[in-house]
Amino acid sequence: MVCQYGEQLEKLVKEAEPYAAEGKVADYIPALAKADQGILAVSIFDGKETCFSAGHSTEMFTLQSISKVLTLALALMDHGEEVVFDKVGMEPTGDPYNSIAKLESLVAKPLNPMINAGALAVSHLIKGESTEERLERLLQLIRKMSARPSVTYNREVAQSEFNTADLNRSLAFFMKQHRIIDENVDQLLDFYTKQCAIEVDCDDLARIGFVLANGGKNEEGEEIIPFEIARLVKTFMVTCGMYNSSGEFAIRVGIPAKSGVSGGIVGAVPNSIGIGIYGPALDEKGNSVAGMKLLEALSSYYHLSIF
């Protein structure tokens, strides 16, 4: 439906692109720092064809926090809601994604699975005998969703993230003290940083978004994620998917979406399309500046808000 408007898509990208100049590429690890600040790319998948912008839509980037929604889906498939939400809450928070203060005042249970503490608690739940097995299980889910069997993670990025993950170690040890997690912290961090380093392009993200949009099924009707879990994941994308801009994003855009500090955003318009965006210049809260603008324009032009 959207894809017939290929020309319109190009036009919206061109209008949003200049906002990249207001952002700043993440620079806490070299692999992210070398991204091209000016890029803005988009793919849209409607179950039949993929519509994409010219230029950079096949550029690879890492999932970073986008992985949180996929790990959450897998943890729910592994254990069900009761076990997962015994470890992590369901409430949005006005605090930054890496905050530890709330953990303390709330007796250590992270407020939701989209903040780092919550994502670590969720990753802890992923089944598997070894980090390799857990990672392979997550990769298989992502390969099915993206329909690209070669999806894997970037070793260099994973290593860099592992080396600079002291704040996440702090969160993990805090939760270990309070019995939210009980595995070796460096082992958990190894798994967590590898998840974050899984590489995709905009087409992959659009297809991943489509599966969530389509009630967990791919375009051929194959169930990849149970309907209820796909719905639950989309709900978290609305209430806490865009860090502590989620409330404003719900108002301005109204599309279930999840961003990462690589500049990627996955969007899932229920019963309609999946959207993959890449724009590495970030605002101060960690969301792609031009990517947010583009989503706002897409939502407005094609009336995609769920509200």
Add this chain to the structure above:
Amino acid sequence: MVCQYGEQLEKLVKEAEPYAAEGKVADYIPALAKADQGILAVSIFDGKETCFSAGHSTEMFTLQSISKVLTLALALMDHGEEVVFDKVGMEPTGDPYNSIAKLESLVAKPLNPMINAGALAVSHLIKGESTEERLERLLQLIRKMSARPSVTYNREVAQSEFNTADLNRSLAFFMKQHRIIDENVDQLLDFYTKQCAIEVDCDDLARIGFVLANGGKNEEGEEIIPFEIARLVKTFMVTCGMYNSSGEFAIRVGIPAKSGVSGGIVGAVPNSIGIGIYGPALDEKGNSVAGMKLLEALSSYYHLSIF
């Protein structure tokens, strides 16, 4: 559409009713304390007919925090988004509705219009020469939405609320110190407590919810609230409409809704129906226990979740 299932509605109410026993009627003022803990009533309006449960659906109750969404709509109609969101944020918060701590750490701007501080800041913006005029303007909006010209407020409840509003006074003076508001605090509290004391029944709430669900128009297609404002209000209902259970409610129910400590809940299923519920027994976060259960059952049975 739903209304043909009158029998089914009655059945769902019967199943949810026993949960009232787990809750507790608000007792900080006498008028609320004397509510009948066991009541659960519902009305649904689909633009053509109103479907309601037998028994208590014409029982009157006060809006309390439900008024926050209506005052927000009026403030946006009075001033536009820019002015309103200069005074109040758009982000959900994991804190209780009456928290003052976040005001302090965020340089005094309330996080969103659904917490008390934010609602006070929004009320402050309502135009009118006097409290009477401001209240009359709000009542006119509500009368149009509910299609009941006799809607007014309960003087006894308003007076009781005014007498016990010290925490709201504290919030208001805090914001006055930080120049979020600049009117006389007792005048603002007078207006605010009268809003909260506006009386409706389930039918009224169902019609109010329908206008929001229907893009701001009533069943005859008359625009009562501009489309964009109706959308924005529904978004806040999802991200912060059910106090600090909003995240869980979005997951379990997925209907834009707003609750009040009287036990009322208004629901607005986009492009579909308005729902009015009354069940005065509250959980510890201030939401109607049986009302939440009923909404979950309705959402599940009729597939009403927006996600």
Add this chain to the structure above:
Amino acid sequence: MVCQYGEQLEKLVKEAEPYAAEGKVADYIPALAKADQGILAVSIFDGKETCFSAGHSTEMFTLQSISKVLTLALALMDHGEEVVFDKVGMEPTGDPYNSIAKLESLVAKPLNPMINAGALAVSHLIKGESTEERLERLLQLIRKMSARPSVTYNREVAQSEFNTADLNRSLAFFMKQHRIIDENVDQLLDFYTKQCAIEVDCDDLARIGFVLANGGKNEEGEEIIPFEIARLVKTFMVTCGMYNSSGEFAIRVGIPAKSGVSGGIVGAVPNSIGIGIYGPALDEKGNSVAGMKLLEALSSYYHLSIF
């Protein structure tokens, strides 16, 4: 003992004086804003004679937060420790003096009587049929301590403070909601702002400090404050007398002291001398910049630290 070193005192003042340039006179009310930023004056009373610096030691200024130690003494004389410390804690805090967040997390009991919330709770306890009577009782205590029967308050300052006391109103209503206080808030604020506006000069402060230093007795051995209460007050001066610089001040200076935003500081060296200082240029935490430097120099030169 110190007073024989009049020349030395003048020298220390001259050395500390230039630091006033680094500070800023309080400007939230006109009466404070018009103070001369460059002033630094000191008086020392050893029970026999008063030693003072040339220039400004007879300049009048208002007590402001210095009144907190005197109100505390009077509340303890009125009610005893048990009643007072049921309303207010004994623990220092790293938060600013006007913080409300801690009230919320600690179930509303202020951490100590030197922060505004605690001082309001203490003022609430002062006995008297009317604001006039309560104020008169406090003035009588201060007149006895300072040996100046004409001590009174500055009406203009009191009125200005009352008009701009919205943050204190916020704190008071918060405590009223939580039953820490139960009187009319504007009545309490009237009393509180008049206390803060009591006028003294450096000589008065030196004598007030001497009574505290001398176990509650004046130079003639007359008991004005019971020994235990004088000790308790001095302890609060050490742990929380200098806002959230108290810890550093204890280390650098080691003299029980209390400052006010007028730029006044009272010091009480146990069993030795009382010190009165006036230097209206404040640091960002609200303490007299040059006054703190002068106290550090005095402590170092005359070995006045209690540690």
Add this chain to the structure above:
Amino acid sequence: MVCQYGEQLEKLVKEAEPYAAEGKVADYIPALAKADQGILAVSIFDGKETCFSAGHSTEMFTLQSISKVLTLALALMDHGEEVVFDKVGMEPTGDPYNSIAKLESLVAKPLNPMINAGALAVSHLIKGESTEERLERLLQLIRKMSARPSVTYNREVAQSEFNTADLNRSLAFFMKQHRIIDENVDQLLDFYTKQCAIEVDCDDLARIGFVLANGGKNEEGEEIIPFEIARLVKTFMVTCGMYNSSGEFAIRVGIPAKSGVSGGIVGAVPNSIGIGIYGPALDEKGNSVAGMKLLEALSSYYHLSIF
């Protein structure tokens, strides 16, 4: 001076002893859990003779948090005030000793060296090529202060503490992320937990306290700690030596003191005596219940308060 009253000391111990029943022995590691809840022992050293209670005054126990004052002294001797207070603040806090929330709101610098975060930052500064060398340097200081060359640490306790130190790891990683510390966290924890496991008896603590009381010199006049550092350490003992009971302890007792979860307390009455106490039953804030009572009785009977 005190020691002549051996009989009186025994009497005060007998009176304080029953309060041990109100407390609870620390049980997070086995070595602490097996302490005898009913014990209360005291030694007092006045520079000439040691006066001690009958019974348990030669029972060995570990320093735990008492080590914080000794590590602080050594860090100050190693680097001077400027370097140390660049890493850690000087302000007391109303928060519990193991709080991480304040770190976050204050840009990661711990408020003072007596809370765990601050103590870790101070330990990080201790000079030495290896953990062994750093520990040996600290032991040498303690051996000189206690005049017992055999003082060493308890390996079993150190190992247990290391194994259960996840909260301290969390604090350390948090500070590493924010560049307060830059060494390997497990290496720092190894050093830190060994410090905490240094074993002493009441006589040792009394002599350690005496050196602090005596301006850093032992009874023969030999300088072990520079005068200014001894003073500074005593100041921290007053403002934050008894966890978040420090304010109340200063008021009720007024003796510079530091407690540990083993139930030990060291006291230092300036220019007078050192006190060592052992009473393993703790109150909820982590201080020896009977030990605090005994100190209050000693202070009252012998007029030991510095205020």
